[in-house]
Amino acid sequence: MALALRDLRPAARARQRPSLKVVEARRGTARVLVAVAVIVAAGAATLGVIHTQIASRQARIDDLDRRIVAAGEQFDTLRAIRAELRAPLRLDAAARTLDMEPAMSSSFLPVDPQVHAMVVAATGRSKAGADVPDDLGPLDQFRLVKVLGAVNP
């Protein structure tokens, strides 16, 4: 019995032993998998960064929009205040407090052409030059802002 068992062991072992053979390590596939994983991770990270940037910039855009609206409202408020300050009603009242009175008559005096020429020469300004406004009037300022509003609604 003991002999029989001894004889059987190697054969059983042989039957139970898996048939192994040497194969080349699949390093290429692993590298691809790693690369894909890295790319996916990087892509995900990039997407995250992009989304963060988009959100951040959208927040900035929203903030700028609000500031534009606020600036527009301030512009309207300021031009209303300017119009009040330039109103004849206020100017008249202010002038009267300084003991000024409206002119009830006017007179035109002829100016010697030579005097006129001397004044032009001294000031370096002709009448045409004097007519050029130094800055935009209220209507032109308003139109300029309106144009910008139309371009960037």
Added chain:
Amino acid sequence: MRIGNYRRRIQIVAVIIIATLGLIGVRVAGLQSSGGDHLREVAREQWTRTVSLPADRGTIFDRNGEELAVSIPASTISINPRLIDDAASTLSVLTSLLNLSVEEQQRLYDDMVQRERGFVYVRRQVDAALGAQIAELRLSGVNVDDEPRRILPGGDTGRSVIGLTDIDGVGIAGLELQYDDMLTGSEGETTREVAPGGRSVPGTEDGTINPVPGDDLVLTLDRSIQFTCEEALIDQVSATGSKAGTCIVMDVDSGELYAMASVRRDQTTGEVGITSGNHAAVDAYEPGSVAKVITIAAGIDTGSVTADTTFVVPWRREHGEDLLRDSHEHPDEEMTVRQILVESSNIGTIDVQLATGRPRHWDYMRDFGLGEKTALGFPGESAGILKHWTALQGSEQVTVSYGQGLASTPIQLVSAVNVIANDGLYVAPKIVRGIVGVDGSITPTAPSATHQAVRPESASIVQDMMVDVVCSGTATRAQVDSFNVAGKTGTGLKAQPDGGYEDEFGQRSYYASFVGFFPAEDPQVTVLISIDEPPAGTINRFGGTAAAPVFARLVPTIANELSLQPPTTESACSQDAS
């Protein structure tokens, strides 16, 4: 066996998980495909609120770009009583910031306690900074919304013409009403997330439709001339104890109106102030002797008379059943047509009308713009009254020659006299110079319609006569130092409700006016001044005394604002004297 059980359990759990996930997936797919849109909409309604964004109402500018009417940012405070946790505290805060009256506090407190209404105004169109301050407090159930406020930065200057809007920003009078569609933009809307308590969450705006601002109007008015007109009228109406006054300043060539002012005495307080209605376009009166300009121009233009044609003029004459009179008694007098106009003879003017022929005279009155509305198209504008010549009865057939038996608005009258100043060319009055579009570009309005009413030669002759009216006739108080002026006075009688000219006490009411233009050598500006109901028993009831001085007062300001210079330094009146 144990391993087998273990694996089996794992398989069961996996199946359960997969089945659960599958069910969830099926449910998700079902929700996404069939009822998804509806559910998303329902959810969205629960956490968002869509609010309208008011469009900026267009600004109204004067001809120099100064703002006459402008909308400024403002805030409207409202509450949702159902969302207010602490009525007393909320009311206390609002009262301290908005200075609510006792009645307002009581009304709001009742609303807060009863919780029946979902929306109640607290205060509309308060200062935007105050609105922002209240919004910062984030009071539960308290809403702060943008709602622009319409203001006139120049005070009441030009109010008669500009008109007004209601609290919702809708034009209800004047140009605000006439151009309401143009001034009103298109509302936008935005959707915001709402936090518990009903407050909007800032920065969550989504799906915003930007509001489109309204167009802006650039008027022909000059704010300084308008102001000066109103001030001069207020002073004169106050000084003379009259009822009202009107002033119109018109560019001779273009028909553009530099000023259109109306003032009126308040019947309760007695104070004279600028009206909210444009009586210069709405009210029609008998123009009185100013209409003689048309009769004389018609006679000269048809060749029926010349300036030197003479008539023997009595101081009174019977027409039909009425005895018509000149303003003062005089012997039968041989008067030239020039004298008839200068001395403003009613009887002499009838002679000129009859020489011209009543049908042709009526045609001229139409050509001078009487009897029909002007091109202004102002809300409530009157066409005046001008019966067809065949419909005139009795003495009316001839009294229309000197301005009785017809009615005209001040704007009609100044346009009619402007025909003479403009070398016989009628030019329709105009008050809107241009429109500023959404893109900021200005679209000029079309030039005023014109037609030749009388030949330039005829107009020139009448101009010359009207200079004499100012130099030596009824309008000497319209003279100014620096300019030669031409004009004509009018003292019309106001018709009473019964059609007569006397009230139940036998008193007459007058309508004193003066229409003139300057410089007489090259007319640039035509001005109408009318004083309504000057005291009947005083010297101030005449156009030459009540209205002409106002004209003289305005000339320096008008000349300065428009940079007018006299073409000559020689006085036309001193030439006459010499």
